[in-house]
Amino acid sequence: MANSSTGDSATERLVRILETFTPTRTVQTASEIGRRAGLPSSSAHRIVSELVENGVLDRDDDRRIRVGMHLWELATRSSHALRLRQAAMPFMERVQSRVREHTQLAILEQDEALFLERLSSPQSGSNITRVAGRLPLHASSSGLVLLAFGPAELQERLLSSRLSPLTRATLSDPEAVRRKLAEVRSLGHAIAPGYIEEVSTGIAVPVRDETGQVVAALSVVLPREAEPDFAVVELHRAARDIGRALGYRS
Template sequence: MANSPSGDSMTERLVRVLETFTVDRTVQTASEIGRRAGLPSSTAHRIVDDLVAAGLLDRDDEHRVSLGMRLWELALRGSRALRLRQAALPHMERIQAQVREHTQLAVLEQDSALFLERLSHPDAGANITRIAGRLPLHASSSGLVLLAHADAELQERVLSGQLSALSPDTVTDAAALRRRLAGIRAAGYVVAPGSVESVSTGVAVPVRDAEGTVIAALSVVLPRDANPDVAIAALLRAARGIRSDLRATSG
């Protein structure tokens, strides 16, 4: 791919354009995309035009731009995330029928917890998680499970970096987090009261593939004062079921 005068490749510029879209920012103008991607206006307009022509972006009658359906279609073809979600969803529905709060599935992606699915009861308590949204590994219950089972290099990178507090109860001390990660590996689950929001408790367990590698975290978000025992049992049972289903389809 040809480089720009700044040294960026075309691929890097395309990615920067697509990354300007977030769960909260789904519609933009080409000029707004250019500013957020740090691109000259003419370059941003040209890239947006090309992506619209390819169907990866859509443009409405007011010339505002959104992610295109073809991008979604291509992303799902042969996606390991889709296979995992399909295997997990029946088990998540059974958990949800018991806890009647929030049930979530997350994977490790670029040093954060990326949420693939979320089921919520209409009367459930607070929860900031969204599908395709991210949370820091050190703060969320799902992230803590994923971090506990990540390789040593990733753990050190996260623990030596900036550990921001999402709530007054978020653990931001690296030494305390190391102890907590060891406890998660020993117990097989984590209970994280107030870690993301003071009014909630996150409970999460690891999900393993057919070979036993941790590939995801399954979690529920409960009211802060709720007893987590039923949720822990349901999550562990579901994680075993997901692994069994993945093993059955791995051949």
């Protein structure tokens, strides 16, 4: 696609516009989109109008812009993540009904844990995770599972970068994270007390596809003082069932 006068392509400008939308910023004006995307006002208004015409974005009666249903349709039509979520949902519901705390499914996406689904009840404790939200790999139980069973190149790249702690309990020393990853591989699950929020403990297990590759992490978030054993058993059981639904035979 053609480049602009500043050298960025039309594709790059389109992606920057879509990335201005977040789980907490779902409606914007065209001017706000342009400012956040770093685009001239005229370019932003023109591209936004074209995206609205094609259903990728929607404009409401107050001329505010939101992500369009057509974009959701295109994204989910042939998504491997949709197949994974559909296979996992019955077993996630079982975990949530028995553990009665937040139950989540995450995949590795651009060096972060991207959450595809979260089930909760009114009695569930504190949890900052959102569907389509992301968490750092080193700072979350799901991320630790995805990292521990991920490519060695990813591990080395992450451990050679600066790891920012989210709480006093978050592991940010590369050698401490390396030891934690070895523990996760040995135990087959990750327990992360206070890593994301000091009042909570994340517990995650790997989910394998038909090839035996780890493609997701299934997790629950418990109050910090809760015993993890029952949740660990339920998660392992559900992960095995999801794997079988995906065609994995251990």
